[in-house]
Amino acid sequence: MNDSFIQINGISKHFGNVKAVDDVSFQIKEGEFFSLLGPSGCGKTTLLRLLAGFEYPTSGNLLLDGSDITALPPDKRPTNMVFQNYAIFPHINVEKNVQFGLRKLGLTNDEIAKRVKDVLSLVKLEGYEERYSSQLSGGQRQRVALARALVRQPKVLLLDEPLGALDKKLRDEMQLELRTLQKEIGITFVFVTHDQQEAISMSDRVAVMSEGKIQQMSSPNELYKNPQNIFVSDFIGETNFLKAKTDSKDGEYINVNIEDLGSFKIKNNLNISENASDVICSVRPETMMIDKEKSDWDICLEGKIKQTSYLGEMTKFYVETKEIEKIITVSSQYFDNQSFQNGKCFISINLNDISLLNKK
């Protein structure tokens, strides 16, 4: 497997004064399911369109499988795209839509027919050949778009929020299917989404983008467990932030003074050596424990439940303590209204679950 199958070297794209993509460099491996994740306007779609050839970079260059594709028009690139709105041609039927990209490949009629048949069975759309886009459901359109792109056997498949228009149940199903499909055919996928859960559940690696820059690029697990800055930590899942100041270093650990809570010895995941630098401590809601009684955990705070929301598989609590204004925590244990008298509760935290973030 080629580790630098797609090379993005110092790519910038400016629209007037707006730096949509700002000096981004990274590499995508061959056969990888790679996601670009970020809020709207972060530059993820622009980056995808640069890969497809719909935009040309202001500076930097793009290499695909060793050859420079920076200046190639879209029809000369070995990439294909699944559009956000699917862009199914409305004036021709499903079969012709899927055939559309095969005319220029110099295949015989038999080969074309075979490829169309194979790809339609791959996306489970046999029997829909004669339908038009207006006669298909959202999920079926999505499959046509997928088939139309895959039938050309591209080196890279680009997907621009393809699941955004589907309802939740169908989206979950398609996530699984896309993932299975990708592993089956082994084509490199570059997937753009604003949905962190989608990116985490499907990808081999995720690049989190904000304001035209890559904030962090790593495996989904690493992203969740070890976010490198506040943006990533906040964007991926939910978390609690506590302001803190560093104190003396102690091997792999560092003493940290958390505002209003006191001094604690925490794993120095940022390798901070200087004293008195401002950091943020992040604690994920699910690492905490909420209970009626005091616990013997490293930190135990008495608080009052301000609000609860029941999510089925768990309950989410918004708690106020003397020390901290707002703590979000979850519990898979079901509590009813009688469980906490007057909302009085105890929040417990283990020091191991606190991670440090640069304040930036």
Place this chain on the structure above:
Amino acid sequence: MLQVWKSFYARSDPAKAYSLLSPALILVTLAMLIPLGLMLSFSFFTQVSFTEIDYSFTVQRYIDFFQKNLLVSLLIKSVKISFIVTFVTLLTAYPVCYYIAFYVKKNKMLWLVLLTLPFWTSYLLRVFSWKIILGTKGVINSSLINAGLLSEPLTFLMYSETAVIITLTHAWAAFALLPLYVSLDKIDFSLIEAARDLGLSRLETFWKITLPLSLPGIIGAILIIFIPTVGDYVTPALLGGTDGRMLSNMIQAYFGKVNNLPLGAASATIMLITVAIVTMIVSYTTKKLTQRIS
């Protein structure tokens, strides 16, 4: 009684539809259907003398029409001129609309309004101004002569078929812009990107995607230009001379100084039928043609 009517009205969609349509229906009946019926019936009468009309039924006027070579050739010429005008208008208006629909990002409406700016003056004034431009002492000829490029003025510019075609093309361009713009603007640009992504060049994308999808606008523009230009008589009367005369000028004469109402009515009916047939053929073949290429 009023209550009964009110509750009937509230439940009945046809009643609502007809009450909304009624002003237009009355107008169409008075100003279109009745005159059209009168014209049709007159085409079956005979002009006996200058003042006298024989009201007995005959199809002789239609036979007269096809026996007069002049009328048939004028009909053919009218259709030919309109075809050229329609074609030239489409060819000039389409790129403009394409540009506005896909490349203008802000103030699209302003562009459209600016394009229709010449049409804020009256039709007659515009026809007259073409006289000033195309005439023997007009803008084109005098500047070419002053520049020393010509020794004598170009005569084919004025009082000719060319003059009629140029003037009509300019006069009807705005009517082609709107349907073309609307149909192009409706095309989702990602369809064009998708075609490029699937390996088609710009030109191929235009043939396979943009053109077929803008077909409703093209047919609309053809109809909206072809139908009124076939029957136009102001422009040929003012700029056509003898060479640029069209059937409508003859019809006007039959109803006017020649005073042969039945033959005029028959000619008008024949023109009406011709236009109907031609437009049907044009829309059908345009549709078939684009189906073939896509």
